[in-house]
Amino acid sequence: MAQYRKYERYKDGGVEWIGTMPEGWGIRRLKLGVNLRNQKVIDDNDLTYLGLENVESMTGKIIEDESLGEDHIVEGTSNKFYKGDVLFGKLRPYLAKCTVAQFDGKCTTELLVIRSKSREIYNRYLFYLMISSPFIDLVNSSTYGSKMPRANWEFIGNQFIPCVGIEEQIQIANFLDQKTAEIDSLIADKEKLIALLEEQRQAIITEAVTKGLNPDVKMKDSGVEWIDNIPEYWCVSKLSHVALVKARLGWKGLTASEYVDDGYIFLATPNIKTNKIDFENVNYITAERYYESPEIMLDLNDVLLAKDGSTLGTVNVIRELPRPATVNSSIAVIRPQQEKLSGVFLYYFLASNYMQNVIQRMKDGMGVPHLFQRDINKFDILVPPLEEQIQIVDFLEKKTAEISCLVAEIEEQIIKLREYRQSLIFEAVTGKIDIRDTIVEPTVV
Numbered sequence: 001m002a003q004y005r006k007y008e009r010y011k012d013g014g015v016e017w018i019g020t021m022p023e024g025w026g027i028r029r030l031k032l033g034v035n036l037r038n039q040k041v042i043d044d045n046d047l048t049y050l051g052l053e054n055v056e057s058m059t060g061k062i063i064e065d066e067s068l069g070e071d072h073i074v075e076g077t078s079n080k081f082y083k084g085d086v087l088f089g090k091l092r093p094y095l096a097k098c099t100v101a102q103f104d105g106k107c108t109t110e111l112l113v114i115r116s117k118s119r120e121i122y123n124r125y126l127f128y129l130m131i132s133s134p135f136i137d138l139v140n141s142s143t144y145g146s147k148m149p150r151a152n153w154e155f156i157g158n159q160f161i162p163c164v165g166i167e168e169q170i171q172i173a174n175f176l177d178q179k180t181a182e183i184d185s186l187i188a189d190k191e192k193l194i195a196l197l198e199e200q201r202q203a204i205i206t207e208a209v210t211k212g213l214n215p216d217v218k219m220k221d222s223g224v225e226w227i228d229n230i231p232e233y234w235c236v237s238k239l240s241h242v243a244l245v246k247a248r249l250g251w252k253g254l255t256a257s258e259y260v261d262d263g264y265i266f267l268a269t270p271n272i273k274t275n276k277i278d279f280e281n282v283n284y285i286t287a288e289r290y291y292e293s294p295e296i297m298l299d300l301n302d303v304l305l306a307k308d309g310s311t312l313g314t315v316n317v318i319r320e321l322p323r324p325a326t327v328n329s330s331i332a333v334i335r336p337q338q339e340k341l342s343g344v345f346l347y348y349f350l351a352s353n354y355m356q357n358v359i360q361r362m363k364d365g366m367g368v369p370h371l372f373q374r375d376i377n378k379f380d381i382l383v384p385p386l387e388e389q390i391q392i393v394d395f396l397e398k399k400t401a402e403i404s405c406l407v408a409e410i411e412e413q414i415i416k417l418r419e420y421r422q423s424l425i426f427e428a429v430t431g432k433i434d435i436r437d438t439i440v441e442p443t444v445v
């Protein structure tokens with residue numbers, strides 16, 4: 001990471017979140033340098049709408065989707081904003097959603113619309129200041145409400161911020177525009193590399209579970225759409241012929257109020273990760289609730305398949321069972337016949353591109369995404385000899401572990417880059433580093 005010089009002298013800023021600051025800097029309350037716009041518009045669909053979902057956290061980048069644009073109809077009251085205004089999300093889950101408006105438009109009332117008074121505060125400097133981690137933490141400490149905690153302008157506007165000349169603010173903002181863009185570019189490259197590794201992982205899995213490990217083996221037509229040829233001695237079977245598929249029939253009146261502090265694990269779809277099953281961040285149920293559905297008491301080598309909602313198709317296998325567990329009604333439990341099918345092989349087969357495409361095509365034809373047990377039972381499954389299934393599993397365990405290790409290393413690099421990005425923003429907007437002689441290209445807003 002680059003090293004930047006410091007100012008010659010520092011002093012205590014007298015504000016906890018700011019800490020020390022250059023001797024020539026001061027502090028003032030935010031509301032003395034800006035105005036809060038309270039211009040409301042009602043059902044005005046001539047203005048482009050900006051929602052919280054359109055603002056990327058920490059970066060301020062605009063996410064373009066079907067909700068952004070003049071064609072998106074928004075009923076009710078919105079906040080009017082103008083090009084150059086700073087928009088700041090006041091809901092706790094979205095506190096780091098802040099951006100500088102690039103056009104005139106309207107936005108959700110959960111975005112505060114802030115405008116500098118007579119160029120006293122440069123908008124992009126204010127943007128960076130408001131997404132700095134200590135400022136976000138300060139605002140977060142003031143949020144109120146149980147369902148959707150939010151901050152209010154009275155608290156935010158009363159906070160002290162650094163007071164420095166407008167020209168230096170512009171220099172700081174231009175410096176951060178350049179440096180954060182460089183960091184974001186590095187992060188994007190690493191995210192692309194992760195995507196390529198995930199594609200490679202899927203390709204290796206799909207090749208192994210549909211073609212085997214021997215490239216010279218004699219092949220035959222599988223008779224299954226999208227699979228083409230398979231080793232001639234492999235069998236094709238409906239899942240119901242080689243496994244038992246069970247799922248909870250509704251909740252049997254179970255509500256969240258019945259969860260207990262300690263008991264039997266009750267898995268939900270968020271616990272079914274791509275690379276593992278999360279047995280730690282779970283809810284617990286009583287013995288009575290656990291034993292009322294013996295058909296879905298989990299066992300080693302059971303395959304779990306999410307069959308509802310946005311996670312539909314996510315699959316994993318029980319490799320360990322820290323304590324007795326069961327599942328909610330959004331998860332199918334698939335128990336292979338051990339003499340015919342390995343649970344881990346079945347997991348890899350269901351995770352293959354072939355099966356995920358089958359599930360996706362079924363999902364696309366539904367109003368509400370949902371797999372019924374009858375759908376799962378009809379899945380076409382390739383069944384190699386059990387000994388070969390174990391060989392394929394051993395191969396895939398090694399290969400996917402290698403890829404997962406690489407992905408984890410890159411993810412750690414991304415975390416460090418994001419931490420450095422936030423640290424650099426804070427240090428620049430509070431004068432911990434002196435960037436006045438740093439040559440950067442100005443950003444025009």
